Amino acid sequence: MSRLEIFGIDGLPEVQEGDDIAQLIIDATLAHKAPLADGDVVVVTQKVVSKAEGQVVAVDPSDPLSHKPLVERESVRVLRRRGDLVISETRHGFVCANAGIDLSNVARGFAALLPVDSDRSARRIRDALRGRAGVLVGVIVSDTFGRTWRRGVTDVAIGCAGIRPIVDLRGSTDSHGRELQVTEVAVVDEIAAAAELVMGKADSVPVAVVRGVDGAWLSDGSVQSDIVRHPEEDLFR
Amino acid sequence: MSRLEIFGIDGLPEVQEGDDIAQLIIDATLAHKAPLADGDVVVVTQKVVSKAEGQVVAVDPSDPLSHKPLVERESVRVLRRRGDLVISETRHGFVCANAGIDLSNVARGFAALLPVDSDRSARRIRDALRGRAGVLVGVIVSDTFGRTWRRGVTDVAIGCAGIRPIVDLRGSTDSHGRELQVTEVAVVDEIAAAAELVMGKADSVPVAVVRGVDGAWLSDGSVQSDIVRHPEEDLFR
Numbered sequence: 453m454s455r456l457e458i459f460g461i462d463g464l465p466e467v468q469e470g471d472d473i474a475q476l477i478i479d480a481t482l483a484h485k486a487p488l489a490d491g492d493v494v495v496v497t498q499k500v501v502s503k504a505e506g507q508v509v510a511v512d513p514s515d516p517l518s519h520k521p522l523v524e525r526e527s528v529r530v531l532r533r534r535g536d537l538v539i540s541e542t543r544h545g546f547v548c549a550n551a552g553i554d555l556s557n558v559a560r561g562f563a564a565l566l567p568v569d570s571d572r573s574a575r576r577i578r579d580a581l582r583g584r585a586g587v588l589v590g591v592i593v594s595d596t597f598g599r600t601w602r603r604g605v606t607d608v609a610i611g612c613a614g615i616r617p618i619v620d621l622r623g624s625t626d627s628h629g630r631e632l633q634v635t636e637v638a639v640v641d642e643i644a645a646a647a648e649l650v651m652g653k654a655d656s657v658p659v660a661v662v663r664g665v666d667g668a669w670l671s672d673g674s675v676q677s678d679i680v681r682h683p684e685e686d687l688f689r
Numbered sequence: 690m691s692r693l694e695i696f697g698i699d700g701l702p703e704v705q706e707g708d709d710i711a712q713l714i715i716d717a718t719l720a721h722k723a724p725l726a727d728g729d730v731v732v733v734t735q736k737v738v739s740k741a742e743g744q745v746v747a748v749d750p751s752d753p754l755s756h757k758p759l760v761e762r763e764s765v766r767v768l769r770r771r772g773d774l775v776i777s778e779t780r781h782g783f784v785c786a787n788a789g790i791d792l793s794n795v796a797r798g799f800a801a802l803l804p805v806d807s808d809r810s811a812r813r814i815r816d817a818l819r820g821r822a823g824v825l826v827g828v829i830v831s832d833t834f835g836r837t838w839r840r841g842v843t844d845v846a847i848g849c850a851g852i853r854p855i856v857d858l859r860g861s862t863d864s865h866g867r868e869l870q871v872t873e874v875a876v877v878d879e880i881a882a883a884a885e886l887v888m889g890k891a892d893s894v895p896v897a898v899v900r901g902v903d904g905a906w907l908s909d910g911s912v913q914s915d916i917v918r919h920p921e922e923d924l925f926r
Contacts, residue, residue: 453696453697453698453699453721453723454696454697454699454887454889454894455694455695455696455697455887456694456695456883456886456887457692457693457694457695458692458693458694458695458883459690459691459692460690460691460692461690462690462691484690486690531924532924532925534924539924541838546838547837547838556872596872596874599836599837599875600784600836600837600918600923600924600925601778601783601784601917601918601923601925601926602845602875602878602916602917602918603855603873603875603915603916603917603918604854604855604873604874604875604876604878604915604916605872605873605874605875606874606875606878606879606882607879608839617841618840618841635793635833635842636840636841636842637833637841637842637843637885638836638839638840638841638842638843639841639886641839641841641843641882642843642844642882642883642885642886643886645843645878645879645882645883646693646695646879646882646883646886648874648879649693649876649879649880649883649902650691650692650693650901652691652903657691665886666889678840678841679839679840679841680838680839680840681837681838681839681840686837686838687768687769687771687776687837688769688837688838688925689838
């Protein structure tokens with residue numbers, strides 16, 4: 453019987469520019485007597501990564517739409533507009549609302565942008581966890597995106613390190629001995645979604661640890677290279 | 690520290706039309722000495738639900754495209770075509786590849802259609818689990834869908850019972866005391882994605898148990914009513 457455990461790690465201090473996310477994670481997991489172990493996947497929300505990296509911009513606190521010029525600036529292509537909502541492609545290739553910029557869980561008068569390179573952010577955290585806690589883990593930076601034809605948002609991976617974004621089961625045989633067809637599973641997105649279940653939006657749980665994923669998934673990969681759909685294979689851009 | 694556990698339940702027999710999925714789940718969880726408990730969420734893949742409900746159609750086993758006429762029949766609107774790939778809206782309102790029809794993990798010469806009403810399928814399983822095992826659980830019927838702008842597939846909910854599909858955190862205040870903006874989280878989709886991590890496509894694990902979700906989520910709801918985006922609010926159909 454396969455088994456997975458997910459822990460939400462609360463108790464991190466309010467993150468500031470220059471903070472060392474890896475050390476904050478080590479401290480918080482030790483405070484919970486839940487130290488990281490080899491093979492864990494650590495999911496960190498975009499918001500704390502952006503804050504630590506200084507990707508926070510001052511906006512007019514009296515204007516609820518003050519971040520809108522930032523949305524235009526951070527977008528390379530606008531796909532749809534409706535009212536205040538902008539669905540656009542960011543410079544990273546993500547298609548999402550408001551270029552991933554939002555005002556929640558940021559100090560009043562500030563907006564958080566996406567990290568410049570979330571794969572790199574994940575690699576830095578992973579390397580620091582290895583160097584300082586001696587653990588070999590996967591790291592995912594997660595963010596909350598809407599979906600085209602489904603209501604409600606879910607968390608997805610915007611960066612990763614030490615974990616393959618997509619596990620390709622094509623060519624494996626199914627239980628009837630026939631080759632499977634399309635089964636390239638975006639496991640980093642499924643792990644990000646799973647982690648969100650223990651996070652809770654307003655509860656200051658910016659980190660989750662997922663324990664028990666298939667060890668074969670823990671190799672190199674990049675959300676940017678492996679998950680972002682190339683425009684030439686895109687049917688809806 | 691919030692905590693979630695996910696168990697993959699293998700050992701179910703090959704499901705046939707008329708089989709009692711709830712009883713198969715009870716038997717398999719007892720065989721694993723992992724009986725269901727109140728508050729669990731049981732995720733069942735569409736494939737076994739469709740088989741039990743007789744939503745399986747004979748096709749020409751020598752023709753790899755023999756299910757394509759079924760795709761047209763099960764679609765109410767085709768959004769895009771490229772080569773053999775059809776992205777269409779099913780009668781349920783789901784937008785997915787090939788109207789959710791596929792040939793994997795079905796006997797050679799047969800194709801599995803989506804259940805007629807997956808919310809109803811989930812309710813039946815839930816009611817039977819309550820009646821026979823005396824447990825109050827949520828049930829999700831899951832399926833594997835692609836995404837518009839991201840490579841790789843993830844599992845989503847196509848039906849549910851006893852669990853709210855979307856948890857609305859709008860109006861909650863964030864950690865800075867400001868009202869949160871768009872945070873209607875599609876928890877049934879996140880739970881379906883999490884469950885897929887212990888299933889593995891070809892490993893005959895058609896059921897997963899998710900233990901530890903917020904008890905407040907366990908009330909009534911319907912994927913059809915709450916998750917399927919209405920055409921009038923759709924920007925991409």
